[in-house]
């Protein structure tokens with residue numbers, strides 16, 4: 001038996017960089033969490049500790065800060081800049097993946113006016129971009145995590161088989177709530193990144209709201225399909241959607257009725273509905289998805 005070195009990569013994870021634009025009295029800020037990972041011939045470092053091929057993770061971190069000095073146009077553009085730079089930096093580096101998380105900040109309003117330089121975190125939702133430079137091809141997968149949505153009607157769930165352990169009552173009207181985690185792969189690498197992101201996000205929200213849901217699975221498909229119909233630059237959409245159950249609370253112990261008014265929002269367990277919606281005329285690009293956890 002021989003022991004061989006298998007696939008490997010290395011980089012700096014979770015570089016937290018905040019860039020402030022002070023070019024006008026109304027400041028703006030970009031708040032990112034950037035992770036880089038390099039692939040290539042790093043066998044000597046693993047086998048003998050010879051670091052001649054190791055572009056240090058410290059230098060990777062420094063590159064993130066240095067590139068931020070020129071401005072961070074968008075998570076996608078910043079990721080493309082970094083991934084292209086790393087992949088081209090030494091002959092033995094064959095590819096790079098740069099993952100960017102972007103945290104939103106809204107202006108605080110004071111007396112009804114948006115403040116020039118005071119902000120509050122925009123909630124749990126995170127915008128993401130993963131750029132993979134591989135064999136001189138670039139792949140961009142954008143997305144969002146924890147877009148929490150709820151509708152108070154327009155959701156049914158019935159017609160499921162009843163085995164020995166099925167107790168769930170059929171319902172023709174229920175609360176539907178989820179925290180959308182979505183990733184979508186672009187066909188282009190030179191797009192209006194903010195504009196196309198906003199279109200995808202709005203399209204998913206509108207599809208969630210306007211689809212009369214017979215199952216969260218159906219809603220998931222409708223959201224992905226709406227994105228593909230609306231945005232030709234998107235090749236595939238992967239969605240992970242927990243079913244955040246809301247159970248009608250029994251108030252009879254207090255002599256009260258409960259005509260669909262008071263619910264218990266349960267946090268666990270939750271149904272987890274995941275799926276991919278894709279065009280059938282576009283070649284797959286699995287390399288673009290490597291390292292994206294939690295998606296089928």
Ligand SMILES: O=c1[nH]c(=O)c2[nH]c(=O)[nH]c2[nH]1
Pocket residue numbers: 157168214215216217243271
């Ligand atoms: O939309 C739903 N899909 C399911 O698969 C499921 N299973 C369940 O218990 N409730 C629901 N709701």
